[in-house]
Amino acid sequence: xxxxxxxxxxxxxxxxxxxxxxxxxxxxxxxxxxxxxxxxxxxxxxxxxxxxxxxxxxxxxxxxxxxxxxxxxxxxxxxxxxxxxxxxxxxxxxxxxxxxxxxxxxxxxxxxxxxxxxxxxxxxxxxxxxxxxxxxxxxxxxxxxxxxxxxxxx
Amino acid sequence: xxxxxxxxxxxxxxxxxxxxxxxxxxxxxxxxxxxxxxxxxxxxxxxxxxxxxxxxxxxxxxxxxxxxxxxxxxxxxxxxxxxxxxxxxxxxxxxxxxxxxxxxxxxxxxxxxxxxxxxxxxxxxxxxxxxxxxxxxxxxxxxxxxxxxxxxxxxxxxxxxxxxxxxxxxxxxxxxxxxxxxxxxxxxxxxxxxxxxxxxxxxxxxxxxxxxxxxxxxxxxxxxxxxxxxxxxxxxxxxxxxxxxxxxxxxxxxxxxxxxxxxxxxxxxxxxxxxxxxxxxxxxxxxxxxxxxxxxxxxxx
Numbered sequence: 001x002x003x004x005x006x007x008x009x010x011x012x013x014x015x016x017x018x019x020x021x022x023x024x025x026x027x028x029x030x031x032x033x034x035x036x037x038x039x040x041x042x043x044x045x046x047x048x049x050x051x052x053x054x055x056x057x058x059x060x061x062x063x064x065x066x067x068x069x070x071x072x073x074x075x076x077x078x079x080x081x082x083x084x085x086x087x088x089x090x091x092x093x094x095x096x097x098x099x100x101x102x103x104x105x106x107x108x109x110x111x112x113x114x115x116x117x118x119x120x121x122x123x124x125x126x127x128x129x130x131x132x133x134x135x136x137x138x139x140x141x142x143x144x145x146x147x148x149x150x151x152x153x154x
Numbered sequence: 155x156x157x158x159x160x161x162x163x164x165x166x167x168x169x170x171x172x173x174x175x176x177x178x179x180x181x182x183x184x185x186x187x188x189x190x191x192x193x194x195x196x197x198x199x200x201x202x203x204x205x206x207x208x209x210x211x212x213x214x215x216x217x218x219x220x221x222x223x224x225x226x227x228x229x230x231x232x233x234x235x236x237x238x239x240x241x242x243x244x245x246x247x248x249x250x251x252x253x254x255x256x257x258x259x260x261x262x263x264x265x266x267x268x269x270x271x272x273x274x275x276x277x278x279x280x281x282x283x284x285x286x287x288x289x290x291x292x293x294x295x296x297x298x299x300x301x302x303x304x305x306x307x308x309x310x311x312x313x314x315x316x317x318x319x320x321x322x323x324x325x326x327x328x329x330x331x332x333x334x335x336x337x338x339x340x341x342x343x344x345x346x347x348x349x350x351x352x353x354x355x356x357x358x359x360x361x362x363x364x365x366x367x368x369x370x371x372x373x374x375x376x377x378x379x380x381x382x383x384x385x386x387x388x389x390x391x392x393x394x395x396x397x398x399x400x401x402x403x404x405x406x407x408x409x410x411x412x413x414x415x416x417x418x419x420x421x422x423x424x425x426x427x428x429x430x431x432x433x434x435x436x437x438x439x440x441x442x443x444x445x446x447x448x449x450x451x452x453x454x455x
Binding site for chain 2: 027029101109130133
């Protein structure tokens, strides 16, 4: 009985200690490729990495909601998510989405037959970020992507 | 008797010596009217600075000393021993913002410069040596610049401050801390049935609204005259971290500039401050854009 009590106390202190360690967690100002890849892997995101033309820029391509999504890492300072839609949307519809959206914006690219719509979200990591914040950024984007797919199919 | 006399004499000497010591410590420091490069080096070493000496390209520009103070890269310029300047480089900022700093700062000035790589801002401070300074003045000048840099960095919502502790919840309290620290005027309105708090803010004379959705999401918005949908789309294409929305509601035709911050996974005071102050810069640039749109519309008529 005594042992059980001691063990419970130990567990309780470990829980309290981890909670306070979590409370004191610090944000980082730069997301390295290794960090970002570890976060994506922890989210079971199957990605393909390519390097940008400029040093320090990397792209991670993956699928979400049957769409090709690209995560851009600009020197660890900004993260950018986008997916391109070939569905014919006019500026009025693009604006309607922007009125109702929170975490994303839609942008019309090009004109005529070549016009596409990009659904975008950005995260400023230079101001501070954490693994949880980056995870939330991707998760939130995927949710809005799902809603955008519904929005354009109406 | 002899011993007593000797003791008295020694005591008298000790008193004289101690009075002389007091006089030495009270004596004003020697004034310097020219600070040589070796003297600058020895002063910097005496305050524990690990610096790199750089010779200026032009002879009349003197010598530079590069070192770090906290997170900041600082350069000390010694102009022929006659005057000293400290500076540190920051991202480019709107002239209005730099002017705001210059109207409130005592010991520094903020400037916008341009070189082949583009514009950049600096925070600068000068010390005239030719009029006479002491070693302590020079040491205080160098060491005191860090406080000025921290304060400027806070003013521009910089990314190099120490308040990076992640917190979840209590976003409203932290937001109000930031408002107070930045001297941001605000009016608060709670809408409990929607779990929403509205803040009417004025940052740098620009009125804006901040909507706090239960501490999970924050949206900043400001209103402008209506612009064409194509112009709004072009702005969204060119910018990051903001969204332009055109409202076509009858009797309320306007354009909104919005910024969003997701706090659900936690945030920091530094993130909140950057969110607010970066948005302030965005509003200035967007106001210019709206003006340009209006001007070109007028010109086309």
